[in-house]
Amino acid sequence: MFLSKNNRLGKSTLNRNDGLNFRRRRRKIDFEKVKYLGILVAELAIVICFAYGVVLAFGKQVECSNASMEPTYKTADKLLVNTIAYKIGTPESNDVIAFKPKSNVNANYSVKRVIGVPGDTIYISNGRIYLNDELYKENIEVERIENAGIAATPIKLNENQYFVLGDNRNSSEDSRYESVGFVAGDDILGKVWMKYPF
Known part of the structure; x- marks a missing residue:
């Protein structure tokens, strides 16, 4: 009985450390942050294009x-x-x-x-x-x-x-x-x- 308990403990230890733990929680993508970054990049691109257009049109x-x-x-x-x-x-x-x-x-x-x-x-x-x-x-x-x-x-x-x-x-x-x-x-x-x- 003592051996079988150790065997059970050994098995459970092995399952925790073998790297194939399917119960591990996946990282969730923070869509709010992605959306914020996307809007920021789009706004920067619009401002740069607008500034370039103004300089090209009126800054010669x-x-x-x-x-x-x-x-x-x-x-x-x-x-x-x-x-x-x-x-x-x-x-x-x-x-x-x-x-x-x-x-x-x-x-x-x-x-x-x-x-x-x-x-x-x-x-x-x-x-x-x-x-x-x-x-x-x-x-x-x-x-x-x-x-x-x-x-x-x-x-x-x-x-x-x-x-x-x-x-x-x-x-x-x-x-x-x-x-x-x-x-x-x-x-x-x-x-x-x-x-x-x-």
């Missing part, structure tokens, strides 16, 4: 390389450009834009004000701009234009052509001159929306 920086836009912008002013404005719309008269002159990819971006848009007829007479046979109403104070350039006679803008001028009208290389000419819509980076730093 160009530099005003000369005095042609004074007094609006001065030489070496850093400007932020809205690059999606003209993907959902088109440039309008009086917009300030950044563009590559003559599609020259190696040139610096030029900053000028849109005066005429496709379909407009434009000419300069007695130092004043005429748009579609009406005196152009300036939104800013500018000097009379001394050199009308190619706009001394009426010019009709074709599809996808924009006529641009610098705000410093007598010290600006712009659409009046062959070196810049009319700006194609494809060469426009976007709309200048503010100076940086603010």
Whole structure:
């Protein structure tokens, strides 16, 4: 009887230590923690994508390389450009834009004000701009234009052509001159929306 008791104890000890205990409790997955981590990762991904989109759309920086836009912008002013404005719309008269002159990819971006848009007829007479046979109403104070350039006679803008001028009208290389000419819509980076730093 004593031996059989020991045998029983030996068997039960063996069953506890042999690693095949099927009564062992499984670890439960905490679905609340998994859900929380999933939401956190998703929120982080959305915030990063949103920030990247904002920087891509509104954070493109160009530099005003000369005095042609004074007094609006001065030489070496850093400007932020809205690059999606003209993907959902088109440039309008009086917009300030950044563009590559003559599609020259190696040139610096030029900053000028849109005066005429496709379909407009434009000419300069007695130092004043005429748009579609009406005196152009300036939104800013500018000097009379001394050199009308190619706009001394009426010019009709074709599809996808924009006529641009610098705000410093007598010290600006712009659409009046062959070196810049009319700006194609494809060469426009976007709309200048503010100076940086603010």
